Amino acid sequence: MTVYNLALIGFGGVNRALAEIVAERNERLREELGFGLRVVAVTDLRLGSIVCADGVDLDAILALGPGDGDFSQYEGGSPEPRNEWVIKNAPADVVVEATFTNPLDGEPAVSHCRWALTSGRHVVTTNKGPVALAAEELKALAAGSGAAFEFEGAVMSGTPVIRLVKRMFGGLELSGFEGILNGTSNYVLGRMESGLDFDAAVREAQELGFAEADPTADVEGHDVRLKVAILANELLGACLSPADVPCTGISALTAEDIDKAAAEGTRWKLIGSARREPDGSVSAQVAPHAVPLSHHLAGVSGAVNAVAFDTDLLGVVTISGPGAGRLETAYALLSDIIAIHEAKTTPTTRSVLSS
Template sequence: MRVLLLGFGNVGRQFCEMLSVKANFLKANYGLEVCVVGVATRHRGSVCAANGLPVEGLLKTEEETGRVDVWEQPYSVGQSVDELLESCDYDVLVECTSPNIETGEPAADYIRKALRGKHHVATSNKGPLLFHFHELTEIAAVNGVYFLYEGTVMAGTPLFSLARCGLAGSRIRRFEGIINSTTNYMLTLIAAGSSFDEAVRDAQRRGYAEVDPTLDVDGWDAAAKVIIVAQAILGMPVVGFRSVAVEGIRGITPYMMDDARRRGVCIKLVARASLDEEPSISVKPEAVPFSHPLASVEGINNGALLLSDTIGEISIIGPGAGARETASALLRDLIAIEMGGKVLER
């Protein structure tokens, strides 16, 4: 399998490290041999090679120089992403650039070009799915290729493959989840007595929150993710980002958490999507009973509950953040593409 990789940040590097460490395992268990034929970055150059790049050498060179384009013949350097998409001989585009949740571009355009060129795509970038999910899945279907996105929501926890494969034959009518790790970690701290500001600073020190934590603490990251879930799992039509009812966690205090605990509930930022009566999507802090599966989701973990028409409720809890976890989702998408078959088609 020949891979063109867009993005060589934390996720891209972890993805390449996994390919190196697991090469023998992938071949023995799935018959999968991955050859990275090109890498492109926003600010650190690009490189491609018809016969593949030495992944370990690529990682070492980038670590030492901060660039991916310090290679001589027979390696080709300096091409733009568009040039690589058109000229590189690849089977799968692995797209893990930084998300743009204003338009989904330019990543959406990269994905369009790859799909129209009859290349499979695996992405961890939620931006293109937020704005162009139905368009991109239609392009993939028309061209007979796979478009997979396991790492876009809940990082390495297999939400979409659970719905697609584990619940094949089921109609999923409701989703509720804790799908933003930053706010869940902060709420865990606030429940232990930290103020909101203290929780923000702690999350920033640990790398869970950005310098500007607005998208997380005001609920917009969770809103973006639940829109993807609503379209990909529940089959909702196009959903406008700003049309979702969103409330963040800025007003949550230790007193509120203590009061909730005395009432036998805990406060969580819950994202919901439902087809009951009429389609609805929301993100807001909710009082979750201790008996509810999501009540046990602490720290940077995420959790989701799906209601299907076959087996009722099923829940899943696991890591919701982390470069390694997200890279593992990309790797699973490659395995799914390699295995192929109707199991990938809902």
């Protein structure tokens, strides 16, 4: 039976959750999916790195807490992350990239993906930066080395949207989409409807773990802008950079704006959208809109994400599901590995017609 060796680059919530899935469900995966998984390397800024060709002791490293030392206490371990060395030299088939990434240049994740693909290793990532800023380069590297570059979790975490549309919308023509692609901003707007002011709603989102200590990327729409660029490029055939997507966040909305919308039978949502223009070009934007309660995105509440696609034969098709969460995002990585395995046994893949 095929066994894929994994190198986990970054050992925060998402890759830690993937390690838990491998530790707890590997036998079930073998039975249901026809392949197994073995973690042979892990890197982390705090814990260092560990490489073990026979498989890392996942129970041991998952038990490491703050103050419990680093990977150097184990065979094959080092106190240094050694990301480049591990990516290029560990006996891994798949590099799982889940580090913090600068949204301006995509680093260090772009370099991590580049090193892996150049070395002929498959890459699965949940990072938006490499996909929004360097997808064409990374796809070309993957094609040249016979590797795969998969990134389903970069847009809606564990909720499949890119692969679902590419596989299941064959024969349909897409003219555009609009979506709620950031659970934090959606949660904040919902709490403002309940009477909280903006600052209080953000603090509550932070306390619940929805928002980062610095919520700017969420509430100012920067996170959504990256996701819109990814969806537009992947599903509408655009060539947009994030800078091509005008972006307005929700921080300027007041209690008066919320009350006025409610009185008019509307509801504020931060919406990322893209549309094919008559000349064939694709335009996109991120902005708050007061949508009528009958709108297909009006009922999306809390930290849930949703994207509504405009199609010629089916009309509006909406995909909704969790847009965050460590286990949900880890599942997206697993789904990418499943796709890599399927591609080895199923040579043809249907794609969406977006012209």
